[in-house]
Amino acid sequence: MPTLNPLSTASVAVNAARTLTRELEQRILTPAVEAVAGDGRKQRWEHHKQARRTELTEGTVEAIRALGPNAGMDEIAAHVGVSKTVLYRYFTDKNDLAAAVTVTYMESTLLPLLTDVLTDDLADYDLVRTVIGVYVDTVSADPNVYVFTTGRSAGSNSAAYTERIFTGAVRSTIEQRLGVRGAQIDGAKTWATAIVGAIIRAVDGWLVTRDQPTTQLVDELTMLVWSALVGIVARNGDPVAFAADPLPMPPLPGDAP
Structure with missing residues (x-):
């Protein structure tokens, strides 16, 4: 995949994240x-x-x-x-308090870190791996606040709105990157939702077991997300073209060429 300058893409993604943060404040805070x-x-x-x-x-x-x-x-x-x-x-109650903590955590910790990453002049692969790394490292460094703010313990709707913030930023980035290539962008919402959901679920599971180093978790998630993006780009973002000609699975070792 060719290297692209992400600066224009970054501004779109960051603005989307900030807009959704304001929506978060308006909808779940008292x-x-x-x-x-x-x-x-x-x-x-x-x-x-x-x-x-x-x-x-x-x-x-x-x-x-x-x-x-x-x-x-x-x-x-x-x-x-x-x-x-x-x-x-x-x-009003613990959910209201958790919602307020969510906004504070997002605005003071996660969003500034993601903003720094998205505005760096990174190649496509480096951007994907760095964004995943920032998310994993931030959660690893502050697990108690993460669990509380995402509503896993507080029982609030904060988790859904947190995911919307990340999904909006990822969707904007995908749309911009595919648009530069002249590819279809109709599936950007689905792809962004799936990517963010997979990352969050994987990190949630890792928090319970802590059975591998964070670097390994980042590597595995990067492999998954990057492979998916390469497949999307290879078929120009067109699901019909992909279904008609899916990327082939490499042959098994020992198979005849």
């Missing part, structure tokens, strides 16, 4: 109460409420790192240094 025009007290309360939510969210991140993703509201409150009543004053 909506702010609209300030009444001219009511200075309500406006001041609303500013205080949002500032306090931010402070408690950041404290919760540190609590989850220390206590684990299954920590209850009582434990989180004690670690933050407030009562559980205070948490419920600013968050």
Whole structure:
């Protein structure tokens, strides 16, 4: 696959991720109460409420790192240094708190790292492997917060929205890269969803067993994703052409040529 300069592609992918992050904030965080025009007290309360939510969210991140993703509201409150009543004053329930932590984690950790990768001048293969490596290494370095924010323990919808953020960025990148080649892009949504889903499921399973080094996990995922992308490009992004002429399986050792 020829080397392409990914800078224009990167801007599209990054913008998609940021747009979806704003959507995440709007849809799963408790909506702010609209300030009444001219009511200075309500406006001041609303500013205080949002500032306090931010402070408690950041404290919760540190609590989850220390206590684990299954920590209850009582434990989180004690670690933050407030009562559980205070948490419920600013968050509807644990799902609401997990949603707030998700946005903080995405904006402060994962998205900046992915932005740096996507704006690097990397060849196609290097970009694929580096993006997977960033995801795996970030999860490995902060597993408690990852599990909590993706809703595996918190029971919230945060996991679905987290996947949408990554899928949107991957889809934009695929569309741009195929577009440069004049290939069909109708399948980009399906391919991006499958790629992101496979990576997330594999990482989730690895977190349970930790049965291999992260470098091996990255290598195996890269092999899977890169092979799929090469197959798509080889048939110009056209499922009909692929079905009519699928890439052949290499012969078994010892088979006659």
